[in-house]
Amino acid sequence: MSADSSEARSVTSDSAGAYSGRPEELPPVKPPSAGFIVQLFLIPALIVMAVVAVWALFGRLADSGTDWAQLVVELGSGNEHRRWRAAQELAQLIRNDQLQTPVGREPLARNPEVCEALVKLLNESLSQTTPTQDDILHQEFLARCMGSLFDTSQTLPALALAMQPERDVEVRKSALMAVTTIAGARFDQAMGFVGDGSDGDDNLQRKPLPEPSLADAGVLKQLRVAAQDSEPVVRHLAAYALANVSGPESIEQLKVMLLDGDRRTRANAVMGLARNGVSDAIPELQKMMAEVQQPVLADASLKSADETERLLQQRMWQAEQPILARNCLRAVRDLWFVAAADQRQALQAATVAIGSAELFAADVRNQARELQQWMEQKPK
Helix, strand or coil: CHHHHHHHHHHHHHHHCCCCCCHHHCCCCCCCCHHHHHHHHHHHHHHHHHHHHHHHHHHHHHCCCCHHHHHHHHHCCCCHHHHHHHHHHHHHHHHHHHHCCCCCCCCHHHCHHHHHHHHHHHHHHHCCCCCCHHHHHHHHHHHHHHCCCCCHHHHHHHHHHHCCCCCCHHHHHHHHHHHHHHHHHHHHHHHCCCCCCCCCHHHCCCCCCCCCCCCCHHHHHHHHHHCCCCCHHHHHHHHHHHHHHCHHHHHHHHHHHCCCCCHHHHHHHHHHHHHCCCHHHHHHHHHHHHHCCCCCCCCHHHHHCCHHHHHHHHHHHHHHHHHHHHHHHHHHHHHHHHCCHHHHHHHHHHHHHHHHCCCCCHHHHHHHHHHHHHHHHCCC
8 A cells, every 4th residue: 555655656756847746836937938929819810810801802702893794794695604604693693682782882673784784685585586495594584583673664564575475485474473573562562561570461451453553554465465375374373463463454354364264373363352352252262262171182174184194183282282271361361351241251160170170281270270360359
């Protein structure tokens, strides 16, 4: 035992050197050397400064005043790779401006040079008599961009050209969606919608606008044409656009579309009329709320379809069901103030059924239950 202790003391003595462990014998304190200070403070500071400088450099490159102009020029390039790279980058810049207002410059969507250049490119592309597939893709992109641009005196005439029946269906779809975006913003403003996530909009009694939200005669004409197109997808997008355009003629067109042979077109006509607070949509809405609770799509047109087509349609129906259910619930809220007493009872019963149907996910059932509570608080 004593040998072990002696060995332990020996090790301690060797490792400590001259220091015997007594406080009065602590080694003298020496000030840090200049090299140590440089390592501890200066070098990390330089690294941070370098990172900030690189970040600032890339920030200036991404937000410089000349980048957008160069991108607009490259959109008209004959080099396909340069053109699409510029298209994607310009679209991203416009999108970034929408997400966060830029500092020190106006948003590109309000820049008259950007608008003029994009409209010019679209018009030039639409003037081609035999567009290639690449040209059509170019037209699609440009038509979608029109919905984000501020100067509608330039964009709407171009969109009217892109909506013409002789255009490729994908180009027409892009133009219809852009028109819907423009008209929707004006519709919400005219209706006084808050749009901040509160329930203020839910307590407003909706009604059609006395005049359409868009005054461009070419666009209004092409919307009427699109509402009667042979392509179902064009018709149901037209119904969506007409709802946001509003005005007497659009409302009458939506009423006619309640009888359309395409269920998606009928659905958009219902939603469009509901958005405008038109009670004519209620009977068809009641049918939709009953149909949406069916696990299998009951469509007469499927009887003559082959097995592959029936399977495809059933899978599409399963994907569409929750979306359609949410839209129906939204329409009930929009139409509540214009519904008759018996219609309110029927709509409330259908809402309760959706809220308890295991067919739907929890978010749909919760939306239905919240709507039920909302209806119970309103005067009968």
